[in-house]
Amino acid sequence: MSWILIMQTVGVIVFGTLLLRIAGRKSISQMTMAQVVVMIGIGTLLIQPISGHGYWPTFVLALVLVIGMIAIEYLGVKSNLFESIITGKAVLVIENGQLLIENMRKLRLSTDKLEMRLRQAGISSISDVEWATIEVSGNLGYQLKSDKQPATKEDIQKLIHFIENRIPMVRRDLTVEDNIFSEIKYGHQTTHSDNLQ
Numbered sequence: 011m012s013w014i015l016i017m018q019t020v021g022v023i024v025f026g027t028l029l030l031r032i033a034g035r036k037s038i039s040q041m042t043m044a045q046v047v048v049m050i051g052i053g054t055l056l057i058q059p060i061s062g063h064g065y066w067p068t069f070v071l072a073l074v075l076v077i078g079m080i081a082i083e084y085l086g087v088k089s090n091l092f093e094s095i096i097t098g099k100a101v102l103v104i105e106n107g108q109l110l111i112e113n114m115r116k117l118r119l120s121t122d123k124l125e126m127r128l129r130q131a132g133i134s135s136i137s138d139v140e141w142a143t144i145e146v147s148g149n150l151g152y153q154l155k156s157d158k159q160p161a162t163k164e165d166i167q168k169l170i171h172f173i174e175n176r177i178p179m180v181r182r183d184l185t186v187e188d189n190i191f192s193e194i195k196y197g198h199q200t201t202h203s204d205n206l207q
């Protein structure tokens with residue numbers, strides 16, 4: 011085996027890793043179509059030097075692909091029209107607990123597949139969903155109806171405040187002596203049995 015071939019293979023790995031690092035850290039499911047095309051193109055190109063089709067021209071072409079992809083992403087950030095043309099937009103599949111059959115047909119998404127995604131998100135009924143979309147990445151986005159949403163910390167605090175103001179409660183504030191956390195700062199304020207200190 012030739013040392014040149016081994017060095018070229020190591021070079022392909024190093025340069026390919028560098029190119030993919032420049033290209034971004036998204037997983038396949040999060041990539042846009044343009045990114046997937048570029049990644050497939052890079053994968054195909056990176057094997058060319060090993061098969062004898064030129065080492066540096068291949069790397070230059072792969073770099074051009076990555077720069078092109080970055081330019082497309084930059085244009086997508088700057089222009090909503092360009093972004094919608096290149097990456098598309100999310101598609102609404104549930105509105106107010108009802109399936110939007112026409113949109114599901116456009117996506118070629120069966121009810122069973124949608125139900126599978128809802129189950130994976132912990133949703134047991136389509137009627138519990140206010141809105142659901144299939145995002146550009148293929149992921150499910152959803153918002154539950156207000157009475158089906160889990161309580162937030164803010165909701166619980168409001169409930170506690172409501173209960174405290176409605177029901178008189180006998181509360182006593184802990185003094186420094188009663189507060190077991192104050193002994194961390196001030197030491198023991200009350201005496202306990204010698205073997206329990």
